[in-house]
Amino acid sequence: MRLAVCDEQWLFVSVLAAALTQHGHQTVLTTDEPSVLLDQAADIRPEVCVLDITTGSPSAVEVAEHLAELEPRPAVVLLTDSCQEGVWEAHERGFLQGVVNKSCAFPVLMATIDRVAAGERVSEGWQQAERRVHRGVVDALTSRELEVLRLVVQGHSTQLMADQLGVSRHTIRTHVQQVLRKLGVHGRGKVARAAAAAGLVDVATLSSTEGTQG
Known part of the structure; x- marks a missing residue:
């Protein structure tokens, strides 16, 4: 090697x-x-x-x-x-x-x-x-909010997330707002970086999805 x-x-x-x-x-x-x-x-x-x-x-x-x-x-x-x-x-x-x-x-x-x-x-x-990992953010998110977070990082639209999770668009918007609040960011465009900093996604995921946020 x-x-x-x-x-x-x-x-x-x-x-x-x-x-x-x-x-x-x-x-x-x-x-x-x-x-x-x-x-x-x-x-x-x-x-x-x-x-x-x-x-x-x-x-x-x-x-x-x-x-x-x-x-x-x-x-x-x-x-x-x-x-x-x-x-x-x-x-x-x-x-x-x-x-x-x-x-x-x-x-x-x-x-x-x-x-x-x-x-x-x-x-x-x-x-x-x-190992000073950001466990506070991880513990604060519910399992459904973690699912929504990962879909947001992947660049999915509100409708697509609603279809995948079998819930309404209103429910997705509520989950997204909770995720933003707990991560301490405003707007989906900053979610990926905040999630990576908290150890919720790795840099490979971040690199492959940057530029898809809107």
């Missing part, structure tokens, strides 16, 4: 890259500068990027968001001992496919790399309390 490794500690980058190479991976880039990774990623086409950026700019989350714009898009594993603000939101939204604590054994990282490359979303070495 083609890997890129970026960590602010050059010695750690070198040791990790050597270990990954010994276990059969092709490490196509090792750097301690996130700007180098972003400049070269489109050309070197890594399948998975392993990174840790805790200081300076761009942040790990910003790097992951930029990498998500590439085609083909690499999976991103954050290997860190300190999660910055926004990490768990990025994980829920699908920008960071893996978040691994540096205290984990090397085989855990190896397994995570394989799993994210296969399309999984992975978290290893973190207590549930450390």
Whole structure:
């Protein structure tokens, strides 16, 4: 597998890259500068990027968001001992496919790399309390409101949602208004971003439906 490794500690980058190479991976880039990774990623086409950026700019989350714009898009594993603000939101939204604590054994990282490359979303070495997922919004929505939310994100009209759920247009409009209120947004056009930020839809769903809202 083609890997890129970026960590602010050059010695750690070198040791990790050597270990990954010994276990059969092709490490196509090792750097301690996130700007180098972003400049070269489109050309070197890594399948998975392993990174840790805790200081300076761009942040790990910003790097992951930029990498998500590439085609083909690499999976991103954050290997860190300190999660910055926004990490768990990025994980829920699908920008960071893996978040691994540096205290984990090397085989855990190896397994995570394989799993994210296969399309999984992975978290290893973190207590549930450390994962600041937006559960308040999830818990506030009823099961029917969640159904309506996902149909709104998919760009369905009020009539189509009413037909699919077997209810009246008035009932759908009521549900949509409740969803908007609980997400704290005004207008359907902002629902997708708010839903992704709350971990209710992933970034792939968001990307495929953006531009259909009206």
